[in-house]
Every structure is written in structure tokens, then in C-alpha cells.
Amino acid sequence: MPLPVLRIEKLCKSFDSTAVISDVSFNVIPSEVIVVIGSSGTGKSTMLQCINLLHRPTSGRIFLQEKEITAPGVNQDDVRRQMGMVFQEFNLFNHLTVLGNVTIGMVKVSGIPAKQAKEKAMQELVRVGMAEQCDKYPAQLSGGQKQRVGNARALGMDPKVMLFDEPTSALDPELTGEVLAVMQKLAAEGMTMIIVSHEMGFAREVADRVIFMEDGTIEEQGTPDQIFSTPRSERTRKFLSVIRPGKST
Amino acid sequence: MQAFYTMLHFLLPGLGVTISVTAIALCMGCCIGALMAVMRVYGGFVAKALAVCYSMVVRAVPVVVIIFILFFVISEFVDLSPFMSGAIALGFASGAYQTEIFRGALLSIPQGQMVAARGIGMSRTKAIRCIILPQAFRVAIPSLINEVSLVLKDSSLVFVIGVPELMRRAQYASASTMEPLLAFGTAACFYILMTLFVSRLLEAVEKRFAISF
Numbered sequence: 001m002p003l004p005v006l007r008i009e010k011l012c013k014s015f016d017s018t019a020v021i022s023d024v025s026f027n028v029i030p031s032e033v034i035v036v037i038g039s040s041g042t043g044k045s046t047m048l049q050c051i052n053l054l055h056r057p058t059s060g061r062i063f064l065q066e067k068e069i070t071a072p073g074v075n076q077d078d079v080r081r082q083m084g085m086v087f088q089e090f091n092l093f094n095h096l097t098v099l100g101n102v103t104i105g106m107v108k109v110s111g112i113p114a115k116q117a118k119e120k121a122m123q124e125l126v127r128v129g130m131a132e133q134c135d136k137y138p139a140q141l142s143g144g145q146k147q148r149v150g151n152a153r154a155l156g157m158d159p160k161v162m163l164f165d166e167p168t169s170a171l172d173p174e175l176t177g178e179v180l181a182v183m184q185k186l187a188a189e190g191m192t193m194i195i196v197s198h199e200m201g202f203a204r205e206v207a208d209r210v211i212f213m214e215d216g217t218i219e220e221q222g223t224p225d226q227i228f229s230t231p232r233s234e235r236t237r238k239f240l241s242v243i244r245p246g247k248s249t
Numbered sequence: 250m251q252a253f254y255t256m257l258h259f260l261l262p263g264l265g266v267t268i269s270v271t272a273i274a275l276c277m278g279c280c281i282g283a284l285m286a287v288m289r290v291y292g293g294f295v296a297k298a299l300a301v302c303y304s305m306v307v308r309a310v311p312v313v314v315i316i317f318i319l320f321f322v323i324s325e326f327v328d329l330s331p332f333m334s335g336a337i338a339l340g341f342a343s344g345a346y347q348t349e350i351f352r353g354a355l356l357s358i359p360q361g362q363m364v365a366a367r368g369i370g371m372s373r374t375k376a377i378r379c380i381i382l383p384q385a386f387r388v389a390i391p392s393l394i395n396e397v398s399l400v401l402k403d404s405s406l407v408f409v410i411g412v413p414e415l416m417r418r419a420q421y422a423s424a425s426t427m428e429p430l431l432a433f434g435t436a437a438c439f440y441i442l443m444t445l446f447v448s449r450l451l452e453a454v455e456k457r458f459a460i461s462f
Contacts, residue, residue: 054367081370091365095384105369108379157369 005030011060020046021216031190035203038213044196052083084154088166090146092138099134102156124152144175164195256435263418270336271404277340282347290355307345313406315342320410335407354389390455
């Protein structure tokens with residue numbers, strides 16, 4: 001059993017006095033693809049943002065490659081550099097071109113010289129199929145294109161883990177496919193991924209493990225087959241019965 | 250007509266002084282304004298309090314009073330010409346208004362920009378410098394165009410401390426020729442021309458750098 005790249009122990013996060021996630025624990029092994037499912041408001045996004053320390057966990061510990069990142073005195077910016085995040089609303093930098101969006105992190109954070117950064121960025125853009133639009137601005141792109149650039153931007157930092165926060169939820173169904181294709185490719189290349197998504201078809205096809213969250217805790221987890229075909233918990237069954245009729249892949 | 254040309258000729262040196270005072274004041278105001286706005290939006294308690302006090306107090310006092318106060322305060326410590334004194338005072342005043350302009354611009358930047366910047370490992374400072382401020386400057390341009398026009402007109406107030414800019418020279422001309430309409434009317438023409446010219450220039454800058462969200 002390879003050493004886990006990510007270990008999450010008893011993660012809790014409260015905003016004021018409301019507990020959004022409580023007692024979440026799981027491990028992630030290298031190249032594993034985990035899809036987190038659950039109703040809206042069950043803390044899935046919050047959990048993801050705690051993992052890369054965008055939110056400070058209220059309690060619990062997180063280990064990235066066996067180093068505790070929740071310990072006091074840890075350089076949080078450095079931790080975030082090692083984890084790529086892709087957002088539901090894309091959040092591309094509007095004043096930079098597509099190429100600029102991918103290079104800025106390399107140049108300003110990783111300290112890579114501009115020329116090298118440009119070459120590396122073009123490689124990532126080719127990977128996501130956006131190389132031809134490298135001189136366009138985000139406002140000139142479709143949603144699917146923006147999200148693919150968002151992927152390239154995160155990948156450009158050479159992350160150890162990629163976190164996807166509902167990457168296709170803001171997209172029209174026609175554009176969802178192109179983004180899912182990129183994510184499938186990344187998974188096939190061996191990237192460790194944690195994806196919060198409503199795309200059940202994608203989860204079935206690509207996920208190694210599915211985690212079902214309810215009320216801020218992990219209700220059930222297992223392989224896609226286990227969760228979708230033979231769920232153990234009543235709540236999981238209830239959620240799936242609501243989600244699946246009428247949901248197209 | 251001849252009188253008009255003579256007047257134009259007499260007022261022309263004042264134009265140079267007016268433009269210089271305005272330019273110095275705007276640059277100074279821009280630096281102060283941007284800094285104070287960042288302090289106000291992203292700063293800790295002390296930074297925020299300082300920025301709020303500066304902005305509120307300076308905007309509550311008429312610019313001519315600020316000019317007088319700073320002129321007498323500065324002359325206590327440093328031997329500065331009325332020109333520099335006036336330009337600094339104007340810059341100090343404009344800074345307060347520009348603080349509010351930049352504050353509005355900073356707040357209009359979507360939250361997701363900061364989140365994404367931190368997501369790729371940028372520190373808060375780096376994110377502000379590389380991602381937020383460049384966008385905020387572009388958003389602020391329309392309001393800054395307005396501020397340029399205002400400072401240009403407020404520059405006439407430094408005549409009270411004897412700076413030989415357009416207004417002062419118009420006063421001399423009016424007193425010596427006994428033709429106030431000609432003197433002040435010509436000065437007004439100059440102000441109109443300058444405002445039009447600078448506005449057009451800045452509108453072109455705005456078009457060039459505009460970004461959409």
C-alpha cells in the first residue's frame with residue numbers, strides 16, 4: 001500500500017457557532033481519483049477549501065506527504081502552491097491573457113524565468129486544448145474554455161494534488177463535456193484528484209472512490225459500484241434516488 | 250481682438266504653472282490614494298483607522314483651508330516656494346478623494362480573484378500587487394478622469410498663497426487693464442481647453458486598458 005499523499009484526520013470547520021463540517025477523516029493515495037457527492041450545503045466545498053487552507057480548519061489535522069500542514073508556523077502559501085484548485089466560477093485573472101493567466105503563478109510564485117515559464121505554460125495549454133487561444137482574454141472565452149484555462153493554470157504549478165470545486169456546475173450541458181474530457185485525461189495520466197461534483201456519470205466512469213457527504217460528515221464511501229449500485233446507508237439511497245432519474249451523463 | 254491676443258499672451262506663463270501644479274498634485278494624490286485605499290480595504294485595525302481618519306478629515310475641510318494650513322505648517326520646517334507648497338497641499342487633498350475612488354475600485358473586484366490568487370500560492374501582498382491592483386486601476390480610470398478635471402480647477406485656489414498660476418495672472422491682468430471680463434473670460438477659456446484635452450487623452454487610455462469581467 002503506497003504512502004498516502006494526503007491524510008485528513010478529524011477535520012472540523014465552524015463558521016461562528018455553526019458547524020459546517022465535523023469529524024471528516026479520509027486518506028488519499030497517489031493517483032487516486034476521489035469524487036465527493038452530496039446535496040448542496042453539506043460542506044463539500046468548505047471541506048475542499050480547508051484541505052488547501054483557504055479556510056483555516058477549526059480543528060483536525062491534515063498531512064500532505066506526511067508533513068502536517070495544519071501545524072502552527074507552516075508556510076500556508078507554500079502549501080497552496082502544491083495543491084491546484086479549480087473553481088466553479090473559474091476565477092480567471094481578467095487583466096491577463098490566457099497565457100498570462102498560466103504564467104503568472106510560475107513567474108511570481110515559483111520564480112521560474114519568463115521565457116521558461118512561457119514554454120511550460122504552452123505545454124499545459126496544449127494539454128487542455130487551449131493553445132490556439134493563448135493570446136485571448138478571459139472575457140472573450142466561453143465557459144468551457146475558461147474552465148480549461150483554469151485547469152491549465154492550476155496544473156502549471158506542478159501540484160501534488162488537484163482539487164476541483166464543482167468544476168462544471170456553472171456550465172451549459174454542451175460545454176460540460178469538454179471540461180470532463182480534460183479531467184478524464186488528467187486522471188488517466190495519474191494525477192491525484194479530489195473532485196466535488198454532481199456529475200454522477202463522470203464519477204461512475206473515472207472515480208476510484210466515491211465519498212457521499214451529508215450534514216457535514218462522511219455518510220458513506222466506497223468504489224463507484226458500491227455506492228451507486230449497492231449503497232449501504234438509507235440516506236445514500238435517498239440522495240441517489242433523487243439525483244439519478246432525469247440526470248443525463 | 251488685439252486685446253484678446255495680448256491677454257492670451259500675458260496669461261500663457263500661468264498656464265504652464267497651472268499644468269505643473271496639477272500634474273504634481275495628481276501624481277501625489279494617486280500614490281497616497283492607492284496606498285490609503287489598500288490600507289483601508291486590506292489593512293489591520295491601525296492601518297484601517299489611519300486611512301479612515303485621513304480620508305474623512307481631509308474631505309471635510311475646504312481645499313483652500315488645507316492650502317493655507319499646509320503652507321504655514323510647511324514653512325515652519327522647510328523653506329519651500331509657494332509653488333511647491335501649493336502643489337503638495339493640493340496633492341494631500343486630492344489623495345483623500347482618490348482614496349475613496351480606489352477603495353470603490355478595490356471593492357468592485359470580485360472576491361474570486363483573491364481566492365484564485367491565493368489558490369496558486371500567492372501571499373496576500375503578492376495577490377494585491379499582481380492581481381487586484383492592476384485590475385482596480387483600470388476600473389478606477391473613469392472616476393480618475395473626473396478627479397483630473399476637479400484638481401485642474403482646484404489648482405486655481407493656490408493663487409491665495411501667491412503662486413503665479415493662471416488665476417493669479419488673470420487677477421493682475423484684470424487689475425491693470427480694468428477689464429475683468431476679458432481677463433477672467435480668457436482664463437476660463439484656457440481651463441475649458443485643458444479639461445477637454447486631458448479628458449480626451451484619458452478616455453483613450455481608458456479604452457486601451459479596459460477589461461471586462
